[in-house]
Amino acid sequence: MDLNAKIPDGPIEGKWDRHRFEMKLVNPANKRKYNILVVGTGLAGASAAASLAELGYNVDCFCFQDSPRRAHSIAAQGGINAAKNYQNDGDSIYRLFYDTVKGGDFRAREANVYRLAQISVNIIDQCVAQGVPFAREYGGLLSNRSFGGAQVSRTFYARGQTGQQLLLGAYQALERQIGAGKVKMYPRHEMLDLVVIDGVARGIITRNLVTGETRGWVGDAVVLATGGYGNVFYLSTNAKGSNVTATFRAYKRGAGFGNPCFTQIHPTCIPVSGDYQSKLTLMSESLRNDGRVWVPKQKGDARRPEQIPEEERDYYLERRYPSFGNLVPRDVASRAAKAVCDEGRGVGPSKMAVYLDFGDAVRRLGQNVVADRYGNLFEMYERITGEDPYKTPMRIFPAVHYTMGGLWVDYNLMSTIPGLHVLGEANFSDHGANRLGASALMQGLADGYFIIPYTIGNYLAQAKLPKIGVEHPEVQRCLAGVRAQTTRLLGIKGRTTVDEFHRELGLVMWDYCGMGRTAEGLKTALQRIPEIRARFWSDVAVPGNNEELNPWLEKAGRVADFLEFGELMCLDALERNESCGGHFREEYQTPDGEALRDDANYSYAAVWEYTGEGSAPRLHKEPLEFKNVKLATRSYA
């Protein structure tokens, strides 16, 4: 497996400019001769499809939702980072780059992160031009807030619905191209395989979720923007439909999978309330701007929060990390919450929660100001829990939120399969072992609006692609494989529901590959997952048939992939004998419980190659070099 990252030469500040000049171009008149398949319509997919069509390429675009506007980017709440320095508080491209590399615990590729920081400023300009209604000050200029892991205010936001507004901007740009006939949109279509011909990605197989029709598509390049795999844990903040299928099937066709164990556990989510729980709801990190996190000092303190006097509360983030306080990065805040709950100081009925308290903020700012900043989040909390956060502190607990791992890509966002490009959360590129808040939106849009339109041209201008059609034997072979799996799933007619298997897998993943991981636990998981998988394939109950809308058949296929993919995550976590970012191996920690990296042995991206069913995947390493940011122990104290 060739892991040449193709990082341009020269000083980091000039790499992207130089590369843009050196890349080959496709003549405007020739662009319309190319057909590009874009899978996924979140921030990365919609912005890519729209931008490529604006350039003149023909685009076929697919999503499993009923409309491209419903992709899971829509649910991002807090904001998007950009190094505009509008606040005159010392921000710069270099600082955003530095914060992101450090926040990722030195496990991301410097050149990619620097480019991301550079492009961040263009994204805000683009979105404002589209009419994205960002929050503004009374003078009419854009407003900013702070997010975890940064000491500057560089986060742009649209109330608590930033992801929605950015996605609607990209969706509207996409709809404009659909209206113009440059993009053909196929909603309620799920990608179920990647077609690789002579080593080059040339097509995909989809299932029409309404009619059950499976069909092959061919193109000159394939772009996957299919999001993350947090739902391997069953309970996560991801939308119910989010899944690993597209990227996992690409992996099985030869694309290297980078750092699959790097998972982000978000510290501020509404705690689990019962076994029927179907998903977890995030409370935006922006709440930590004004909310204070605490637990009682005393173990097992059963008093109501308002009965616990100030001096008997432990504001443990402010105590342990005085310079960042409640705004430490997500991995640090999550681990600290787990630690106090493990000590027996958790609150609420389950004792697996901590308080996020707005009492001080309401006293300092007044309820109106607090409502203006966070009103919709407070309402959402009230709807779900039946409690009023203006009066009583929120109860929160960490939950799976984002996956930094994904398909390995080079500087051009191309995977190890030529022609297969991967954008947004689906790739592994920019966040290392921990993503900073408000950086996912930035990366999705950077990839889709400003990187892929250049790099895909460079690929197409040099690729020698023979003309092929869907009758090609390889397309037909992939189609037959997808149909056979559907038939197999429907034919089992077992007694256990898809969700029961998914929950069982999720519990194993959470217990052994969640916030705290040990070699012993991971080995247990590696035993348990194949057992669950074997039972799944003999006892799963998939009702209905193929030739109709069948959400249970869709879900069964996704869970089947999670049941293989979970094993890859555990393997990766077991192999990485260090703690970094969201990957916390309990054997490797400092005396005060912080992650202990091992740069001498693990300063690399782990990239896994599929070697066939029943055969162990092969590990490859992309060494990471830090020439600009000095490798150091992360400190937020």
Add this chain to the structure above:
Amino acid sequence: MSKTMTLTLQIWRQRSANTPGSMQTYKLEGVNEHMSFLEMLDVLNAKLTKEGQDPVAFDHDCREGICGSCSMVIDGRPHGPRKGTTACQLHMRTYKDGDTITIEPWRAKAFPVIKDLVVDRASLDRVVAAGGFVSVNTGVTVDANATPIGKKDADEAMDYAACIGCGACVAACPNASAMLFTGAKVGHLVKLPQGQVERRGRVLRMVEQMDREGFGACTNHRECSEACPKEISFDAIELLNREYMRAHVTGE
């Protein structure tokens, strides 16, 4: 301790667009008050699956009230009884032991039923494709702060932009009109300087597409904004009418 309840559910079952549907009755025990409405349906579906019956198909995704997927009429009201709340954010503590709940799909000519509670809302996407955008290609270089926008205008634009495109407004309207949806998009863009250049053409094209899709006209029942889970103001329709008139009067 949380309370549990037994419910009688009357649910619209329809195999496909081309087969007739009917209401079916199901009894469901042990419903926890902290469950969301959709989790209650998950429990029903697990039970139906175990019994070898066909589970109830419904659209859902984020389950946090923002994606706009969920689309069910609960006891005659789109998204159910709680104001400003999507079905996925409705929790069972709203109900009590022994209640009967009816659940139906969105009903509108422009939203054909696909199966059970699932409808086809692609017509709304086509209304946006007709003009619900600002025609700027990727790559602008004007600084984001070059054009100040007053906080009031920005806030009003955001109020309209909050629409999640679920279609509850259409389902609530006796005429199955999409004017609140369309008005919200026109309102969002007309409040901003970026939306001015295409102001006239946008409203004309979107309204024309709306009519072509088979959505009805507004006759001031105001059910749409009552049902809207994002509480988009009925002002959106007045604004749409005003913009449409203005576009005609100032026609080139």
